[in-house]
Amino acid sequence: MTDPSDHDARRSDLIARRDALYAEQKARDEARERAGTVAEFLRWHAADLANVSHALHWPWEPDGVRFPAYPWAFSGIDWARVPGANTRYGGTEEVLAELFTDALDALGIPADRRLRLQWGVAHLPDVTLARADAERLAERLMRWSSDLWIHDPTDVWAIEIYHEGTLSYARRPPDDGGSG
Numbered sequence: 001m002t003d004p005s006d007h008d009a010r011r012s013d014l015i016a017r018r019d020a021l022y023a024e025q026k027a028r029d030e031a032r033e034r035a036g037t038v039a040e041f042l043r044w045h046a047a048d049l050a051n052v053s054h055a056l057h058w059p060w061e062p063d064g065v066r067f068p069a070y071p072w073a074f075s076g077i078d079w080a081r082v083p084g085a086n087t088r089y090g091g092t093e094e095v096l097a098e099l100f101t102d103a104l105d106a107l108g109i110p111a112d113r114r115l116r117l118q119w120g121v122a123h124l125p126d127v128t129l130a131r132a133d134a135e136r137l138a139e140r141l142m143r144w145s146s147d148l149w150i151h152d153p154t155d156v157w158a159i160e161i162y163h164e165g166t167l168s169y170a171r172r173p174p175d176d177g178g179s180g
Contacts, residue, residue, distance in 0.1 A: 097138035120147030
């Protein structure tokens, strides 16, 4: 006759092995999904970044860079609550690209400064590239998503290109630390 404690120990061991297999499968599925996301991104956007020094920052590879603290409204920065904010209507990507250059000039951003671009789409990576490249590619980069935020992780300014055709920017976040 078998000891009931042997049965319980065997059952516990089998459950632990099953749980480990589930965890391994979940990790494989997540890796496959990430690879598919990267492949899809490269399929659509690699040509835009060809011959441009850039870095991709994927959501599953946190690098500690945070967007500057700004008050948020429904789907963007609440620029009415940001002291010194400037908002311009562009309407088209061509005009928004010109406004983008104007905003960078007004903020005093040098041509070689590395900018961090973030889109309003969760599966797109953040992209870091030089101001000059961001300006040259602005129209193409705007097509990746209808909302785009640009900032410099070493400074406290932000530019938002919003889906309603506006470009807004400000040099410093508000005093309230961005609670919104």
